[in-house]
Structures are given as C-alpha cells and as structure tokens.
Amino acid sequence: MASMAAAFVGGSPNSVRNPIKPALLSASLRLSLPPAAAGRRSPTPIRASFAPATASCSLIEPDGGRLVDLVAPEGPSRHALRREAARLPQIKLSRIDLEWVHVLSEGWASPLGGFMREAEFLQTLHFNCLRLGDGSVVNMSVPIVLAIDDAQKRAIGDRRRVALVDSRERPVAILSNVEIYKHNKEERIARTWGTTAPGLPYVQEAIEKAGNWLIGGDLEVIERIKYNDGLDQYRLSPSELREEFARRNADAVFAFQLRNPVHNGHALLMTDTRRRLLEMGYKNPVLLLHPLGGYTKADDVPLHWRMKQHEKVLQDGVLNPETTVVAIFPSPMHYAGPTEVQWHAKSRINAGANFYIVGRDPAGMSHPVEKRDLYDADHGKKVLSMAPGLEKLSILPFKVAAYDKTQKKMAFFDPSRTEDFLFISGTKMRALARNRENPPDGFMCPSGWKVLVEYYDSVAPPEANKLREPVPV
Template sequence: MKQTISPYGGALKELFGTNTNALKGQAFDLPEWTLSQRQLCDVELLLCGAFSPLEGFMSQADYAGVVEHMRLADGTLWPMPITLDVSEAFAAGAQPGQRIALRDPEGLLIAFMEVSDRWVPDKAHEARCVLGSEDRAHPAAAYLFETAGAVYLGGRLTGITAPTHYDFKTLRYTPRQLREEFARRGWSRVVAFQTRNPMHRAHLELTFRAAQRVEANLLIHPVVGMTKPGDVDHYTRVRCYEHALRRFPEQTSMLSLLPLAMRMGGPREALWHAIIRRNYGCTHFIVGRDHASPGKDSLGREFYGPYDAHELLAAHRDEIGIEPVPFQAMVYVEERAEYVPVDEVEAGETVKSISGTELRRRLREGIDIPDWFTYPEIAAELRRTHPPRHRQGFTVFFTGLSGAGKSTLANALMVKLMETGGRPVTLLDGDIVRTHLSSELGFSREHRDLNVRRIGFVASEITKNGGVAICAPIAPYAATRRQVREMIEPVGGFVEVHVATPLDVCEERDRKGLYAKARAGLIKGFTGIDDPYESPVDPELRVDTSGLLPEQSIQRVLLKLEAMGFIAKPNG
C-alpha cells in the first residue's frame, strides 16, 4: 500500500499490491466472491484511494461507529457504511483471518481481502440511522432489505486489477491522476459539482456562479456508477455533459467521471460526496437543494428537508478538508430573461421551471422543450435516446393467482398488438418460460424468485431494443416484482397489470386440479393456499376477470396502454 501526501487533498491510500502476477497465482485455492455492481463500484473506489482513509471494507467496530455517530472507530469522520454483504452460505466458509478472492462478474480477479470481521447486521437499525427510514420507497432501503446479503464481511484489500471500463476512457481519472492534472493545469482552487442528471441551463448557471463566488476552476464530476432507478443512463448523460462543457469559458472547466454507487442518502450522502471530492484534490464542493435525495416516501412525504445537507456540511466544515459551497435552487425569471437563486426572486416576478417529472413527460409525449430550459443540442441528445412513448419498447407484466386469467389476457394482448403492427412482440408466459428457460428450477421461494428475475432480464433486453415483452408469471412476491420493474424502467416502459381475480373463482377454473391437490396437502408452498400472494399496492392497472369477458378485459389493457402513450392515437 502506497501513502502519499499531495498539496491537492492530503493523504491518499491506494491499495494496489506489488508483484501482482505472483499474487494472482494464489487465488485459485481461495474462496471466491463475485462482486455485485454496487460492490464493484465500492471496490474500485477503495483501491484507487477515493474512499481514503479506508483500507478496505469496514470492520464491525468501524461499521458500528459510522452507523451510530458517522465516525470510524478511531474517531475519523465518515458518514456512509462501506461493507461487503454476502450470503450466509459464503460467509460460513469465510473465517476471520482467512483470505478471499474478489472477482468481477466475468471472473476477472480484482482484489484479495483479508477477512477481519464477520457479523450479521441489524439492517433495520442501519436503515433508520443512515437513511432515516426503513421505507422500501427509498432505493437504498429496498437494496438493504431485498438485495443485500444477510452477512457482512470486513477486511483490508489488496488490489490486483482495476475494474475495466471501455467507455469514455479519457474521462476516467483516478484521484492521483486528477490531482496531477490539476497541478499540470496550474489549478490551485477547484470547485466540484456532483450530478446524476443531465445538465441544463439552471445547472450551468449554478456552477458558473459557484466558481465565480469562490474564484475557482470548475470540475464537473458526475456519477456513472449506480444512481437512482429510472435515471437517465450514463452514456446519454455524458454526451450531454460534453455539450454543456463547451458552454463554459475555455480552460476554466473540465469533466471527469466518478464510478460511485450512490445510496441516495441525503445529508449523509452529501457529506460523503464532499469527502470523496477532497480525495480527488478539490478544494470546494457545491451543495445544492435536495442533495442526493431519493424524493418522496410511500406516504408522499419528502425523505429529507431541502437544505438538510447544507446544515450537516456546515456543522463539519472545519473537519472535512474541503469547503462546502451551498446553493439554493435556480429558477428562470421571465422578466429578467435569466436564472437566479430562488431566494433572490422579487415579488411580482414570473418564475418558470420544469421539474424532472415534467421533462420526462415532454420527452415521452414529444412535446417541445423550451430554449430557456435547456440548450438545443442537449434536448436533441435526450430525444435521440428517449423517443416518445409510442416509439419506445415496453413490457406488460401480468401478475396474479394461478387461474386468474393471466395467460388468456397475455395471449390476447399479443394477438392485438401483432394485428396493429409497429413493434416486434414476444410472449413470456410462466409455463413457456418454465419449459424453455427455467426447466431445472423447482418451486421453492428462491427458485420462483429466480424464475421471475430471468423473465425480467429477458423482458428488459426486448424492451431496450424497441420491442414489446408480455410477461404472465404468478410473481407472488412484491420485492421480486420491484426488482423486475427496476431492470426495465431505465430502458423503456413498464406496465404492471394485477389480474385480481378472487381466489374462489380461480379455484373453480382450476383445469389441472392444482388447488385441490394443494388443499389436500399433496402440493406444498402453493400460492394462495399455503404460500402468500402479495398483491400489488399501486399497479398501473387492476383487472378482475371474474365478471368480464376476455374481450372486455383486454380492451381495458389496450385503453391503459393508449392512455399511457404506448399505443399511438389515430391521426386527425
């Protein structure tokens, strides 16, 4: 491990080993863990020093201190737990004092980890302390309870190979490389701007004003690891950033990409972002309104106050080694024909703004995006990758009890969409998928979840490429359905249809006698009998087929698709 002192940001802890070729040969006899996307982001930033002073995944003592007090065991300020979550089965063979090999999904050896700690966390306590909520509407809470492994491992890392990126290679600076680039350019004061969204005129005005205020050069430092489900993909965003950069005065600004897995943790996340930018050599950090907020909870309330992040960074400004630059929201004042901070708007002035939701609606419906909001080249970039809904791929996901009528509706919808034409249509019926894609799976909860996730993956690929995927599994568990939605919504449309036919009607229709066998105890774990069906809380459509003819039911589905814009309305 190298430790260097730089005038740009202080000590860096880089965790790459020496003589890595010899080390690689030691991996074959070790337990191997395949890193998830989020874990791979964390490992990359640990190895390059972006998470300095961490030297690996946190020990239990460090984890406890961070969860409770935002401090490592030695008292160092650090607001976000960085832990390796693994399955119980893997943890059983990963004893403290043992080495494990960490590999990417393609099998490339990324690092060794010396396991120092192994524990089962209190996830509810972690969610309350770190995120302020256990609500699954928070993406990090959903990940914690529904995706993360049951056991945490802590320990020092020795890096072997940095994760490979084939995109935008010239824009991917490590902390050391970025510090050296600042020095080469003669930049001694650098203000960083964190973003996970495309930059529009308000963002440019905000960053320009911030740089002027603190007399610093500007680093646009967007996250290209994991952001909030449904965000614009990073390929599109980076092209937009490149357009935006051309609007700044020459030699005053630069763009670099950050492979961070965001937690959307509001104030704590903002503090974390600031420390990371200190490690990259920045001297100032812009803190905006609602910084790193996931939006509203399941009751429609904001998870965090709009300026909570400002207050937390102000409380720790003397300790974090980087100067926070707080900014209020920027709004367009029609009378002045310019953007100003919202607190500078005078009485009687006309304020204009377009929310992210409204922008998505305009893209979805092909409505004009005004020049006062964004630049034409950015609008064109967004339209290129986010066409109107009637030209997008989409998935219709039928879910309901066995015998509810899912397959009938799915087949009818397939025929209707093929009749009208315009997109390729693929049916992913539960029984069909079981035969051709999941024949080796049983009917345990684990296998049913895996089967549904496989359906979701195939549907996401169909949707991404402009087709229509029609899915009709039982899909009894809400968490798995949410995971499928999160796979698909970033690449196209997702329409969940709850076929809410009552259980007694489903039993009457039972052609295969499955309900009778389940009632007799001949089939175990049968949905609706001795295994629960978790009804969707807020599906796009709910249909009870017990009182409707199939033609009537499918008309409801078609009308919903038309209302949502996936089926183009007739001209004239």
C-alpha cells in the same frame, strides 16, 4: 476540438458523459482567506458567509494525510495475487460490490484501506465519522461493506484471506486479515436513510437480498477496475485528478456533484461560483464537473446518455472547457439525503477539491410510500456546514436558480417578483423530453436537450409514438 479535450481530460469524447444535479451553495464553515483578500478581513475564524480555504499552489490534503492506493503494481505481484486467488475461498461480487471495490482501490474513501470491519461500521452508522489512530477525525457517513451469506461464512471458516471475483469468476482482489460480523440490516437501513419504509432503491438493489453477515478486511486489488463501456478513460482517480489540477496550476478546485443532465441553471451556479472565487483573490479556480457513475435508480438517465449531454453543454460553450475538468465519480448512489451528501463531499476532498457546491435536497428523493419528499430540502447544506471531519472543505452558499420569463433565461430567483419565475422540476423536464416538446428558450442548450429527447425516444414503448398530450409549462 482542443477546448473540449481540455474539459474531457482523456480527450474529446465522441461517445458520452455524465451529469449532476445542481447543488445550491450552502454556508458557514470556518475558513481562512486567500492572500489577495487577507488584508480585508479579520484573521479571527468565523462561522458564516463565504470564506474559502487558503489559496495556494498546493492542493488540499487528503483525509488521513495521504491517498490510499490499493491496486497492485504491474509485474510479479499481480501474477502472485492471481495465483493465490485461485486457491482461496471465493466471494462473488455484485455490480455494486465491484463499484465499491473501485471506490476503495483508488482512494476515494481514504484513509479506509478495505471493506469496513465492525468498529468502522459502527462508527460510520452512529457518528458519521471515523477516529484515526492519532486521534483525528475524518468524515465517513455511508457504510462501505461487503455482505456474505451463511454458506460463504462456513466456507471461509477461520481463513484469514479470501478472493473476490467478478460475475464471470475472474479474480478481482484479495481481502486479508478478515473479520466477519452480523449484518443488522434494519439498523443499517434506519440509520442511513432515516426510515425503513419499503421501496428505497439502493436497499432493494443491494441490501434486502444480501447475506446476513458482513466481512471486512484489507483490500489488495489485482488491477485497475475497468468496465469496458467506452467511458473508462473518463474515470480519473483522485491521484489523476490532482495531477490534472496541478498541471492547470489551479489554486482552487470547486466540485459539482450530479446525476442528471446539466441545464442552464446548473451552469449559472457554476460560472457564478468561479466569478466569486476570482473576486475573493483566487487566480485560477477550476471546476470539477463530477457526474456520479455508479448505480442509479431505474428512472434516472443512464451514464452514457448523461455524458453525451455534458459533451454538448461544453461544445456549446455553456461551460468553459478551459476551466472545467469532467470526470466520472465511480460511487453507487444511495439517495440517502443529508447522510449521503457528506460522503459526496468527503470523497471530493480526496480528489483535491477545497470547495463544494451543494443545493436543495442533495441526494434526495421522494418518499417511497407517502406523497412528500423524504428529506427536508435545506437539511443537506445545513448538515454539511456542521459535519465532523469536513471542516477543511468550504461549502458554498447560493440562491435558487429558476427560469426568468421576462429575460427568457435561467436566473437567480428574486422573491420580490415571484410571478416572473418558472420552476421546471426534474419531473416536468422528463415529461417534456418524453413528449418531444421543447422547454422554454434558455432553459438548456438545444443540442443538450436533443440528447435528452433521443434518450427517452430510445426507451419509449411503441405505443408512445401515438399523439401525446402536451405538457403544461
């Protein structure tokens, strides 16, 4: 249908799409009002409440003033890079390494032009930001680095250019003006996650067995990264997203990062955000529903199923396809809480978003050893309101959404009648879906819930078909 095509810019997907976790909106950034509201507020900058960036037909400027594009143009330059790559020392990329090449190549990390050299790595670890040549500061909270082992370091020697190849040894990119430096894993882990406890998913997947050296340099990507999984048409670059927002005449773009199926509480946050932006004087705010498409931990719902669930949410009208753009964000997931949520916000600036919805415990997880959450649930939104380099991004404050038993729908939590509300955690939601039980009416659109049940059925062991214990709600 046409309305679906409006949301899924590549066309109406019969395959799938990706979700996000709700972000509750947080407060306090220094902002200015849109023209329609200008007469109602003092021009003095404030720190608080719900003031947006200036409404304008032009989109927010990317970090560093321009979007980085590291993909070689079609034609002779690509052929030359391929020929050269065959003669250079080679580094084989892991799946996560390739995802980072994708992120860098399209400008999500602008103005970063390649894997980090040591100075950039240290600034990221210690300051969560990079200082540019003109003295300005841009946010950069997670290291984007490439690890190599001793044998690879010896093979590279004093060469200034190396080839990056995929798992089938096909050339992907060339890294030039390289710098090799020590990979202090313990410091990297401690500063990124705030703990070195065993069991951190990204650490286990990408760091523990990685080499003891990091190699940085300028990246030249031979051609656009594709995964051939039926979802490439939804992996819109920051440049393509900006073109789409301009085509829709968006005067505000609000981004919602997620890695989970969308329930009606998420939808309430998103639709109410748009209502508030309209009240503030914006004429055409557009939602960027931006599920994370890189590495996620084993118990997260896979991207293919999340995208399929998102499609149903739009088909059922839970979100308006005419004011929603759904696209895949290619970054891997760290589960690094307040540190990582800065990366999620910064990258959406480069895609043209000037508002970012953030909720309780963004990018968080349970402590891998102790029976508690790894991060304070409110620290993510507080950090975003203070983070260096994110001043031009408006962080949106919001109340918690929960299931209102009296209205039989998701609503904003009212602490004066606590007994009327039910909090359905992600753990409980997954347990219900595994047991093929239905959540309370109004928690999630039925077709979206069916997709979730189908996913858990597809991964259930044969013995799971026996009688299941009901899940208390």
